[in-house]
Amino acid sequence: MELAETCGKGTLSAGEPSTKRSITSIYEDEEVVGFEKDAEIIMKKLIRGTKERDVISIYGMPGLGKTTLARKVYNNPSIVNYFDVKAWCAVSQTYNRRTLLVEIFKQATNDEIKIKEDDDVADMLRRVLIGKRYLIVLDDIWDVEAWEDLGICFPQGEYGSRVMVTTRIEQVAKHLQHHSDPHSLSFLTSEKSWKLLEKKVFQGESCSPDLLEAGLQVAQHCKGLPLVVVLVAGFIAKMGREASLWLEVANDLSSLALGEQSMKVIQSSYDHLEDPLKHCLLYMGLFPEDHKIPVDDLLKLWMAEEFVLNSETENMEEASRNCLSDLHNRSLVMVSGMRINRDVEYCSLHDVVREFCLRKLTEDKYMQLTVPYNPYQHLCSTESRLCIYIHDDLVEQLDHYEYQLDKIPMLNFKETNSLEFIAHPKLNIWNNLYSNPLDLVVKLRFVRALHLMDVTLPDSWATAIQSLTELRYLALYVRQFELEWISHLHDLQTLHLKSSERIHLNAATLSEMARLRHVNVDSFSLVWEDNEEGSFEECSTSMLESMKTFGHCEIDLYNMNARFLWRLPNLEELGLHVEDVPEFPLFPIPEGHTRLHSLFLHIYLPNFFVSFGWERYFVFPSNLRHLNFSGCVLTEEMVLNIARLKKLESLTLQGGFPFGRSQSYFWDVTNVEFRTLKYLTLLTFQMVKWKVSEESFPMLEELSLDYSLYLKEIPPSFADMPTLRLIELSKCIQSLGVSAMNIKREIEENTGCDSLQVVIKGTTFVPFDVTLF
Incomplete structure (x- = not known):
């Protein structure tokens, strides 16, 4: 654990602010006001103290920020680098033991080991954790029984392992105490409440003097609850900047008790929402807790x-x-x-x-x-x-009264003739009650959304949903599928399918479903019937202008498939698996897909070494912002094709290798400039040597390498890139981590700033014998 040292303060940088309305800025503000001292105390308990396994408890009432504090500590680079294994799960008041253990196991193994239905997950987890320094977070535990259920799966040992627990119940925290005292999260002081309120409302700017007194009163009447401060900030930021309006808010808050206060603040925020936002928020309440x-x-x-x-x-x-x-x-x-x-x-x-x-x-x-x-x-x-x-109580009544709406007590019979239904967002939670949830759904003819992705439906599913003509959203896990079975759903917007068998989609039938916006099938191929080409060319409706998302399609690049992609002019996201050496360009008219911003492309080229020149068929649409390239033999011409993308922000290269004229597995981009690239991820991308100039990635903010088993060193020129904020390594050889720390130290020496974070996850490997290459 030579690399287990503090790698800088703060958390991930999200880059430059944007004028575009976005929700991608959440981590810019993760250093929440008021938790600095608490975070320091918790981190000392995690890293120092006993070598035996210990439980670190954080307790306090709802809204104090227990989860926020735990997450802040959990993501700190010094914690990330200190522990061999980390996992986080939300326990909540009702929980499923196996589901939680599966979630912890997946995180502990990076989801590399598949779990079968009859596997003893508890025993598998114990085996994974034995001999390792682990950190497990159990967020929102309500009772001691939950710990007794889960804690036995976390082995003892003198490795410095820790379990961090958040709970709103003090007695639970005290009962779980091993070596460290539980940490009580206190209310914010008036000063810290104001600091947080000012930060949220003014986004880094200072409060104007004429609002200062009113703002201080609002902060004081939040009574030290960070959740209340943040919620109040959310709606007064939308108000006019008038002291009288803010004082009204302060007066309303002053008369409320703490529990009532939280609900009152949320009610105030809710009242300020437009109707569409109210519907959207209430709908989210039907998802399970956490x-x-x-x-x-x-x-x-x-x-x-x-x-x-x-x-x-x-x-x-x-x-x-x-x-x-x-x-x-x-x-x-x-x-x-x-x-x-x-x-x-x-x-x-x-x-x-x-x-x-x-x-x-x-x-x-x-x-x-x-x-x-x-x-x-x-x-x-x-x-x-x-x-x-459609909610849980209604489901029970529907079943009890055999779907006769006029018999259901919670409904007024006079209203049922015109009554429509808003589908339960997690319909699959009924699976414990209904072996075939379609028996229930088909009685509710006017449902617009059907999400049954987590249960395998019987082959009779297609017949069962014939009457659901109002469907806009259909997500199914089925054994067999034919597009003709749902072609009558003329209003369908989203089609999401998983299947135990490969699915074929008929191109002409697909072109008839003019309102489809999102097609996402785990594995399918585009097929053409005999004599279909002529009818496809003549069909005036074959331009699918509504289609935004299309994937993941397995195709051979021949003329008909190439022309079909041209029929999707407004695509924004596309996922393709190219099966063989292409005969036609992937995008025959690259300037025709100006809205395409995300492309996932997996290439399987078994005959690559006898098929030079294939890369000329891969000239990408110019407005791509995100490219995930899997299985690519990265030739010099392909690198130039990617570098020509003037708006590319993120590039993921997965499961391939560089192939130069002089030497393979050597990636030289000293004379290539990726001018707008911010995020570069190399996942099982095999190379022995990497040569980079400081001009190669002038805007790069984050570099991630995962399973890089042959590369011994990150090029030192990365230290000369002023925008670089994060290097993240996962399961790479040890020398790669050493070179990352050297880059960090060089930046600190040259600039005096601790601007680069180095995060090292998982086990470091001894390099394989690279003479194989």
Whole structure:
């Protein structure tokens, strides 16, 4: 553990601020005001003290920031580098032991070992952790039994392992005490409350003198709760900058008790939302507690339910992202996971916000009037739908009363004739009650979204959903699939499929589904029927202008497939597996896909060494911002093709190797400039030597290498790149980590700034015999 040292303060940098509305800035503000001393205390308990396994408990009431503090410490580079294995899981009031153990096991093994249904996960986890210095975080434990369930899976030993626990119950924290005393999280002082409020409202600027006194009063009446401070900041930032308005907020807060205060603040934030945002927020309350909600799925579900206001544009995706951005900016939604390119991958609700949503839904009997924001309707349409959310209590009553709506006590019979349904976002949680949830769903004809990705459906599924003609969102896990089975769903926007068998999509049938926006199938190929070419060319509807996402398709690059991609002019994200040596260009008219910003491309070229010149077929659309290239033999011409992309921000090279004219496995980019690249990830990308100049990556912020088993050194010229903020290594050879630390020290000596973080994850390897090359 020679490299286990402090690698700088703070957390990941998110780069330069953007004028574009975005929710990608969450980590810019992760150094939350008021936790500095607490973080220092917890870190000392983690790194110092007994060599025996210890439990570090953080306790306090909801809204004090227990999870935020734990996450801040967990992500600190000195903690990341100190422990061999790290894992985080949210326990919550209700939990499934096996599910939690699977989650911890996946993180402990980097998801490298697959788990079968009959595996003893507890024993597998113990075996993985034995002999290692591990850190396991159990967030939001409610009772001692949860620890007794899980703690036996974390082996003892004198390696300095730690389990960090957050709980709102003091007695639980004291019961779990081993060597270290539980840490009580205190309320913020008035000064720290104001500092946090000012930071959130003014985004780094100072408060104007005429607002200072009112702002101090608002901060004081938040009574030291960070959650309340942040929520208040979220809605007063949207107010006019008038002292009288802020004083009204302070007066409202002054009369509230702490628990009531949190709900009142959320109610105030909720009242300031436009109707579409209210629908979007309440819908999130139906996800399970502590659920990490995939953002891509959430936005498409909002679109399917017609929550999203779509004014003056048919770009519903952008409108949905703006809704999520607004909810995040008001601190009602938290970001819980990000991609390497800083796009948000997962979001979640704080427990208190979720409790408010459920209370609000219950008060309204899960019913509401919704104005459709459908791009195919006239923008001035005022037609409303009377909707009811499909929720757990309603499901039980539907089953008990055999789906006769007039018999269900919670519904008013006079309203049921026009009643429509908003689908439960996690329909698969009913699987414990219903072996075939389709039996229930088919009775609710007007559902717009169906998400059954986590259960394998019987072959009769296609017949069962014939009546669900209003579907906009369909996500299924099936054994067999034919596109013709759902071609009658003319309003379908999203099709997401997993299958135990390879799926074939008929190109002409696909072109008839004009409103499809997102097609995501785990493994499928595009097929053409006999004599289909002529009809495809003549069909006026074959231009799929609505299609935004298309993947992951396995194709041979021949003429028909190339022309089909041209039929998707507005694509934004594309995933392709190229099966053989291409005969035609991947993008016959590169300037025709000006909106394509993300491309995942896997190449399988078994005949590469007898097929030189194939790279001329891979000239990419000029506006690409994110490129994930898997299985690529990276020739010099291919490198130049990538470097020509003037907007490329993130590049991931996976499972390939460089192939130069003079020497293979040697990547020389000293004379190549990736002028806009910010994030470079090399994942199992095999090279022995790497040569880089300081001009090669003038904007690079983050360099990640994973499973780099042959490269011994990161080029020293990376020390001359002023924008570099992070080097992250995972399961690389030890000398690579040494070279990263040398770069860090050189930057500190030259600039006097601790601007570069070095994060080393997993085990370091002794290099293989590179003479094989």
